[in-house]
Amino acid sequence: MSRIIGISDIHGEYYKLCSVLDKIAPQKDDTIVFMGDYIDRGAKSREVVDKIIDMQNVCNCVYLIGSHEYAMLQAKTDDYYNYLFWNYGGDATADSYGCFDNIMKIHGDFFNNLKPYHIINNYMFVHAGIRIGIPLDQQDLTDMVYIRSEFYNKPHQLPYKIIFGHTEFEKPQVQNDKICIDTGCGKYPKAPLTAIICENGKETFVNSD
Ligand SMILES: [Mn+2]
Incomplete structure (x- = not known):
């Protein structure tokens, strides 16, 4: 019987993500719904996004948008979301990618295609x-x-x-x-x-x- 798995608010905690995925051991017919807030606060946002993209080789994957991705996507054009991004852990994400502009250079396709639900x-x-x-x-x-x-x-x-x-x-x-x-x-x-x-x-x- 296939399983539906939900994982939310990873926030750059790559090792905790790997730990739950190891314990769950997803199979080909399982579906993981990643529910947003992949980035910010924790040190390894870039590795988190690489890992969840890689999981498409293992099982069905769906990627939702979280508040931190929403703020990151608006940060360049909206002062309010720029403030939210940089004051709620976005500095760790910029560090993880090298700089802010690298986030969309490296994972733009991913961040531009997140679903609302x-x-x-x-x-x-x-x-x-x-x-x-x-x-x-x-x-x-x-x-x-x-x-x-x-x-x-x-x-x-x-x-x-x-x-x-x-x-x-x-x-x-x-x-x-x-x-x-x-x-x-x-x-x-x-x-x-x-x-x-x-x-x-x-x-x-x-x-x-
Ligand atoms: Mn969150």
Whole structure:
């Protein structure tokens, strides 16, 4: 039986990414949905992006946009997002690539083709969430990558279990209609990277060492 795997908020923590991938041991028919925030804070953003691109040789891969990719993509043209990028760990990403302009020179195809969300079976994967009460086709991308309590504190009406990250908790937050898997990787030195595995209608979690 194939598995659907969600991994969010890696934030340059290459060794934690390798640790969860080793434990999960993805197979050809599995699908990994990478849920954004690959970069910033941790030291190895470039290696993280190379690794998740390489995973296409192992299993099915989907790549979503996170708030940090969103800010990075707007940084050159928008003062607000430029501020967000450089004040929330973007300096580590620029160092990892050598300089800011190298990010898009090296991985521009990757960063320009990130998806806002992904629906598979009865699950919807999205970086931060949705604005409740608004139809899916009218959602704003900034909400999908930045929204917090207005989403996770209320039930939503979409016919999917929503798997999201962006807001870190000590443990995965499991609600009837949504699950947050951001456990602070990249933000706190001892925080693990947590992956979710969806198989046969059940969800389990795998932490990096
Ligand atoms: Mn994040």
